[in-house]
Amino acid sequence: MAKRGKKYLNALKLIDKEKAYSLADAIKKVKEVADVTKRNFDQTVEMIFRLGVDPKYADQMVRGSVVLPHGLGKELKVLVITQGEKVKEAEEAGADYVGGEELINKILNEGWTDFDVVIATPDMMPKVAKLGRILGPRGLMPNPKVGTVTTDVKKAVSEAKKGRVEFKVDKAGNLHIPIGKVSFDENKLYENALAVYDTVLKLKPSGIKGQYMKNLVVKATMDLL
Numbered sequence: 001m002a003k004r005g006k007k008y009l010n011a012l013k014l015i016d017k018e019k020a021y022s023l024a025d026a027i028k029k030v031k032e033v034a035d036v037t038k039r040n041f042d043q044t045v046e047m048i049f050r051l052g053v054d055p056k057y058a059d060q061m062v063r064g065s066v067v068l069p070h071g072l073g074k075e076l077k078v079l080v081i082t083q084g085e086k087v088k089e090a091e092e093a094g095a096d097y098v099g100g101e102e103l104i105n106k107i108l109n110e111g112w113t114d115f116d117v118v119i120a121t122p123d124m125m126p127k128v129a130k131l132g133r134i135l136g137p138r139g140l141m142p143n144p145k146v147g148t149v150t151t152d153v154k155k156a157v158s159e160a161k162k163g164r165v166e167f168k169v170d171k172a173g174n175l176h177i178p179i180g181k182v183s184f185d186e187n188k189l190y191e192n193a194l195a196v197y198d199t200v201l202k203l204k205p206s207g208i209k210g211q212y213m214k215n216l217v218v219k220a221t222m223d224l225l
Contacts, residue, residue, distance in 0.1 A: 023197065026218040027189045034182040034220050042073070043182045043220040045189055047196055049175040050215040052208060059207045062169040065146035066177075066199040070188040071163030073181035078160045079103065079115040081124050081142075086153050090119075093157035100124065107131055113138060117160040119148045139166065165196070175200065182220050193218065 021029060030045055053060040079097040080090035081104060090098040097103060097115060104127055106112045111134070118135060120128045120142040128142060135141040142148040146166045150156050167177045177200075179192040197216075204212045 023193055023216075023218070024186070024190050027186055027193060030189075030218055030220055031182060031186060037222070039182075039220075039222055043222055044072075044178050045180050045182055045184070045218065045220050046176055046178045047193060048217040048219065049177070049200055049213060051169060051173045051175065052211045052214050053169060053173050053205060055169050055171060055173060057207075060205045062175065062200070062203050062205065063143075063145055063167065064199060064203050065148075065164050065166045066195050067159050068163040068165060068179065068192040069195055070180060070184065070192050072165065072178055073184065076116040076160055076163075077114065078117045078119065078157055080153060080157065081118065081120040081128055082153060083121075083124065086121050086151075089153045090157060093154045094161055095119070095153075095157045101127060104128065104131060107134055113140070115140075117148070117164075118142050119150070119153065119156045119160065121151055121153065122149055125149060139168075167200075179218075 027045070034043060051062060053062055055061055077096045078094070080086075080095040081100060082090055082098065083100040087098050087100075108130065113134070118140045122144075125142070132141055143166075144150070147156055147159065147164070148166070165177060167175050169175055177196050179196055180189050184192075201213070
C-alpha cells in the first residue's frame with residue numbers, strides 16, 4: 001500500500017467515514033479538507049450520485065440540466081448554430097460565437113472546439129447531426145431534453161452564461177455534477193447543491209422500483225477522501 005502524505009493524513013482526521021453528513025455539513029467538510037490539502041489551484045466541487053437505475057433501459061435514463069444560482073465560477077464560451085433572424089437574437093443575448101454552416105464546417109474540417117456550450121435552433125439540427133462524432137464524446141451535442149435545441153435562443157444563451165449544467169447518468173448508474181469552486185462561500189455552494197439535488201430528485205423515472213438515490217458524495221476534484 002502506498003504511503004500517504006502528511007496533508008492527506010491530516011485531512012483524513014476531519015472525516016468520519018461512518019457518519020452520514022447533511023448536505024450543508026458535507027460542504028463544510030469539503031472546504032475544511034481543501035484548507036488542509038492546500039492545492040495550488042481552485043478545485044471544482046462536485047456531487048456524485050449513485051442511483052438505483054439501470055441506464056440500459058430507456059425508461060430508466062436520467063438526463064437533464066440545471067441552472068446553478070451562483071454559476072460555476074468560470075465564464076463559459078457559448079456557440080449558437082442558427083440562421084436568419086435568430087443570428088441577431090443570439091448575438092444580442094451574449095453568445096460568443098454565432099453562425100451556421102460556416103461554423104459547422106470549421107468544427108468538421110479544423111477540429112475547432114474552443115467553446116463550452118453548443119446551442120442550435122431546430123432548423124439547423126439536420127446539419128448539426130454530422131458533428132455527433134466530434135461533439136458527442138465531449139458532451140457538447142445539442143439536445144432538446146436539456147434545452148440546447150430550441151427556438152428560444154435568448155433564454156438558452158442567458159441560462160448557459162449564468163451557469164447551466166447538463167448531466168447524464170453513466171453506465172454504472174452514477175451522476176457526476178459540478179456545483180462550483182472550493183473558493184465559493186458555503187452558502188453559495190449549498191444553494192447550488194440544493195438546486196442540483198432537487199432537479200435530480202424530480203427526474204426520478206416512473207418505472208423505478210426500490211430506492212432511487214442510494215448514495216450521495218460531495219467532494220473536491222482532487223481530494224479523494
